[in-house]
Amino acid sequence: MALDLLTVAPDYPLDLLTPAQMGAVDAQAALAGLVVFDLMDRAGTEVAEVVQTRWTPRPVLVLCGPGNNGGDGWVAARRLRDAGWPVRLVSLVPLSALTGAAAAHAARWSAPVEVWEGAGPSLGETALIVDALFGAGLTRPLPPAVRRWLARTTALPLVAVDVPSGLDGGTGVPLGWAPQAALTVTFHRYKPGHFIMPGKSLCGDLHLIDICIPANIRPPDRIETQLNHPRLWQTALRPPRLADHKFTRGWAMIRAGHPESGGMAGAAILSSRAARRVGAGLVSLVTPAALSDWPGTMVTTKPWADACAEKRATGFLLGPGNGVSPATAAAVLAAAATGAPLVLDADALTSFAGDADRLRRGLAGPCVLTPHEGEFARLFAGTPVDLTQGRLSRARQAARWMGATIVLKGPDTLIAHPDGRVIVQPWAPPALATAGSGDVLAGIILGLMALGISASDAAAAGVWLHAAAGQRAGAHGMIAEDLVDFLPEILDKFIEKSLY
Ligand SMILES: NC(=O)C1=CN([C@@H]2O[C@H](COP(=O)(O)OP(=O)(O)OC[C@H]3O[C@@H](n4cnc5c(N)ncnc54)[C@H](OP(=O)(O)O)[C@@H]3O)[C@@H](O)[C@H]2O)[C@H](O)CC1
């Protein structure tokens, strides 16, 4: 789904349900008197509606699996046929194998049925495929013949019912393989796999359909994965108060690297500008070499140890342009020992490659780590974090183990908290993938934490504001400096006007 990040209250449900949680909701819905036959009727009917909205009538082949995902397919096929579309229906299993609501809907299909044989059906005139093979009930990789058949049809658009068959809706990782969909229609709530790579990419355009399950029917266990949204953190943002002075608005310390040790000051400068733009009262660039930035940034050549000894400091950032070195690691540990809010990015993370436990033991206060995939893999290699797992599981494990908030950057940035909660930000303008963009993000999070905002709110808000600035900058020609300059107008949208 496309989203306007500059809108304060975009409208979508935040909770992402795992297949097991969705199953529990289905079961409770049945106990509450909702009839699966009717839910399936609504699901399949909406699939057909979405198809008709997107495409003109054309020969369509609907593939139906053995369970309720297949049941949705029978309904969609019937609706499309009723609307005058040429429809072929292929059932993966003999009709005698169908049960429950799927069998009941199959019985309403009055045209010929092809039952899957050998290598699968001929394509003939087919111009569109509806994949209703497996959804939430997928338990193992696709049967090899089905996988081969789907892999041969990639030139045709495919509409996935609930998920592209083979994709694990809980993780975003295919069980072996899943087809590329042009469009995925899902029901009641989104699932993590719709937004987490590679699932986000495999789903194509996403449509969420309300099949009239009441919102008060919830899974029995805690919902641990949510989409990011201003209502999660908006109340934590506040404008300056009348009685504020610069120290009540926080003093952030940023370590700038020494050019001779491979460090580059530009990255830290970008971070400092971002931290100031989001409202930190005072930002110091602590640097061994003289450098200049905007006049309002304090540039100080005092030793890092002195910055750590400053009792009024309310936040530290290390990493951008710091250089990978034992000195950087030592500087991180010195800042971590103060117990003040800490943001670690880039070289500050890689300086602990192979030694992450030392960092973990050194963290005395709230901490946000902002790795991209490469930095994440280097930092957590050799730790209990299972790097063979998908992004969601890895980010969650890493945050728990490290006892810190992990912002795992990417097209599906994940904000994982030590308590197991993960916030997903699947909307990031691709133009954000540019030099300096990460330095700006680290600076935003630092600035918010220095203001007294919690690590979890600062990380989720920071990721949103950063993406919104990217959206505001537009698709072409954006450079990281632009993100900084757009922050005031972005913040103005999100800080409650009633607070002014
Ligand atoms: N969310 C809702 O309220 C509604 C959702 N609907 C749709 O229902 C499916 C979930 O249906 P379910 O029957 O639980 O599961 P599936 O249809 O996805 O698949 C289960 C059957 O498939 C077999 N299976 C699983 N994996 C494989 C595989 N790789 N190869 C062969 N067969 C496989 C599985 O067999 P087991 O031996 O593992 O038991 C089952 O037979 C949801 O996705 C929605 O599309 C409803 O329409 C109602 C409303």
Ligand SMILES: [K+]
């Ligand atoms: K499917």
